[in-house]
Amino acid sequence: MIYTHDTLVNLQEEYDNTKIQEIIDELEQELIGLIPVKTRIKEIAALLLIDRLRSKLHLVSGSPGLHMSFTGSPGTGKTTIAMKMADILNRLSYIKKGHLLTVTRDDLVGQYIGHTAPKTKEVLKQAMGGVLFIDEAYYLYKPDNERDYGAEAIEILLQVMENQRDDLVVIFAGYKDKMDKFYESNPGLSSRVTNHVDFPDYTAQELIEIAKLMLEEQQYKFAPDTNTILLEYAERRMKQPHFANARSIKNAIDRARMRQANRIFSSGDKILTKADLVTIKSEDILKSRLFSQAN
Template sequence: MISEHYKRQLIKEARQIDVSLGQTSDFEKLVQEITDEQIDRAVLELIKNLGILTKKNSLPRMEQKQEKVVEILYKYLGASKVDGLYQNLKDSSNVSLDKLLNQLDELVGLENVKQQIRNLIDYNQIQQLREKNGLKKPDKTLHMAFLGNPGTAKTTVARIVGRMFKAIGLLNKGHFIETSRTDLIGEYQGQTAIKVKRLINRAKGGVLFIDEAYSITENDRSDSYGRESLTELTKALEDYRDDLVVIVAGYTNLMEHFFDSNPGLKSRFNTFITFSDYSLDELVRIFIYTCNQNDYFAEDQAIEKVRDLLHTKLNEKDDHFSNGRLVRNLFDNITLNQSKRLSKLTGHFAKESLMLITKEDVPQDDGLFSIE
């Protein structure tokens, strides 16, 4: 297998660096943590330590050695994985609680959600003060369940919560790992427990977000792997409760079935937050916010046409309705139509023309979910 090839190359290169430095197994140990235990921290530490050696000129041709190891690392883990680790590191860097609360407040709607998150932060800050003063601390976990339909900002809120918990000292890192059934269940007997343990190991110190968590147990009568995954996950919820937040999310009714599938599972979660569907006014506000975030400006007639389209979709509200994602699809189609309109014009484009969205750019209803 190609991954095994790159694994052997990584170990070989790390071992050569250790030998050249006259040390036992510092770099090789980091590589073993990456390849055998899938510890994300080890990836960043390996690259960091290689960079330190390069700056110090500790070894001949150290820069080339560093480039070779990083190149193999990208091939072994995949560019998206390595880049994602850097993004997680950036996202979980020290950000003040006030700034994170402002980010929460900037989200359209979700007033009930915002208030529950604020209450949760207030509660945990007071419990920390009680503990510092020698008072008893209630035995409650930080794990949560986010209930509601797709496109209601559950993932966005989960990211903010992780960084908030880091800001107040409840989590060591505050990083965010999003996962699904595929990441939690193995293909063969015995793989599932290993996959879950590795995932938990990666998530420690931060947030593990499991969207559509009910998919783990959707075939609970015949799916022994799903039951094994849930058993391991339930154990981890208790074992690592002091430096791990697991947030499960999905449709309200299906999540009820999920919690009923394993005795003791629901008791591991102390916070249940319901994300309501957006109203028409909120969907329009999301569209305007998306325009502003991407340096577009929609004229009033365009906004009214958008409102009419969204009103139609709200009235239909079938299985394809997806809240904020529907607005994103609409925005993408509108900006494509704007580009098509402008490309037919000649001459110099003023900055304002490149930003302006007109009513002609707003598609008809049948073009909302597809790019023409």
Template sequence: MDKYGQALINSASKLDAVTDACGEITKMANAIVEDNSKAATITLLKKISDTVDSLKQQVEIKKLVQLVNSNLISYYGYNTLREICKPESTISEDDKSLEELLAELDSLVGLESVKSKVNDLIAYQKVQKLRREKGLYSAKNTLHLAFTGNPGTGKTTVARIIGRIYKKIGLLSKGHFVEVSRTDLIAGYQGQTALKVKKVINRARGGVLFIDEAYSITENDHSDSYGRECLTELTKALEDYRDDLVVIVAGYTVPMEKFFDSNPGLKSRFNSFIEFPDYDVKELKEILNTICTANDYVLDDMTKEKTTDFFQKKISEKEDNFANGRMVRNLYDDLVMNHAKRVVSMTNPSKEELSTIKIEDFFPTAEK
């Protein structure tokens, strides 16, 4: 959900609370954001008009009504512009062949155990599909996966590639990628969460539904009735749409174990569990060099030595939530910013000066 849609729903919920609308305004906002409902838009605008007409001295409520109206306009303006720009800015990923997608998977830095497991899964699913086509028995295993490990280890990237590969080998009809979190699945009113989950499932059918930090759905344990409602609906969908939907849940290893324990039928719906290991020093350096090369930057020799020391220090001090690739991206951003601060004062800097990151640029935020 984009920030304009979220702002509309948030302000609608506040207006609901102060006008005792019993969730009616929030329902209309949800229908607009999730279903692009024109009927809900007209009804909401009428509700806004009626509310303003019925108020006299209640200034705060009038301000809230105006905020909902403004957020509604911003939401439609943003989405209209996005649709206008989409045809020119979106490059179809369907043009890549299966061999190219497999090469893309293989080109990812590190993750050897992950790539081996994914390649095994692909080989197995291809053969099972061929067996079904020849009338042979094929085990009814689900396509759903669980990814565990620290952030920044490529879980989202691998999930995207799997969806496109599964489409190429005929396991998915679309292969598109839908990423959601707790906010996208759980509503603020009893009974609305199931509807919200169904809408997300319908949007993801034919492709991959990726739920990052999936354990947040049940983060409040048994006191969270909304989380239980979401999990019940999700578990049902995992079985009902197993033939044309891949659900991939991801998150830290220990909380994910608790997540699977929270619902008796949940773990059985997932056929494969893949652990994403942390990167070592060599792999972190390779990721940084790849980012630099892609953006026309190079590190001088002293900076390369400094980054080696930096990564070794970070690994020796790492805790359970080691940031991996995200740490590398943050370091790259710091290096480029410090490089810019140094070079901007030069008179007519050369191409080499504009592209070379030196040791004096190495002041990462993480060390301050």
């Protein structure tokens, strides 16, 4: 088939109209590291944009699957990326509202017969037109408990994912090894999830950059001699149980601010300057368990 000039579409114009670049720029500015994740999101956005252009020319479309899987450790930015993805899908008109609804097993599964279906359907009703983000999704499936109602919630989800895919996008999230087993347990679920994004853990240096951004947002800053101490803290904390990437660093920063406040409060009648109020010193990190035991 030959297309005449009036059937052509302008890629740059379409790109500008949807303002996808704004979201891509936000990803670069707001999130440290995560290069593989950012690359994958750009690829998905590009595919969806081209699919939209093909539809305008009445070309056969592969109807790209929109349901996704985000795998990785806690604190690696999965929820943040899900929010950006919801925005992209909305700007490309794949979803009508663009909101993100985050839920866990407790929001979907009931505790007695007849309780699960209404709970799951109510959540789906709230999520329609947007993205449903199910965190630690593998807890929906408990094969060792024959009286568990998680399987019922999964079946309802599967029906909606297939029959109302123009109204809802579902993102399943959790640890990669557990998510892999979750998909193996239900081939129907696995076949409906076509976009898999793996979130790597942050490096110690990336955690320091994240800490600086967090402080900057709260109008604080580190003293010049603090970086080395914080880097050592991050390296120690990464080796301990329950490490949660950016979440652990946020907790460390919150405790450092508390110690800074206590230090200032204990300074007596000293006249305070703006620098005193905004500066986190190395001693605010070194004191107590924050550094010595790297909690």
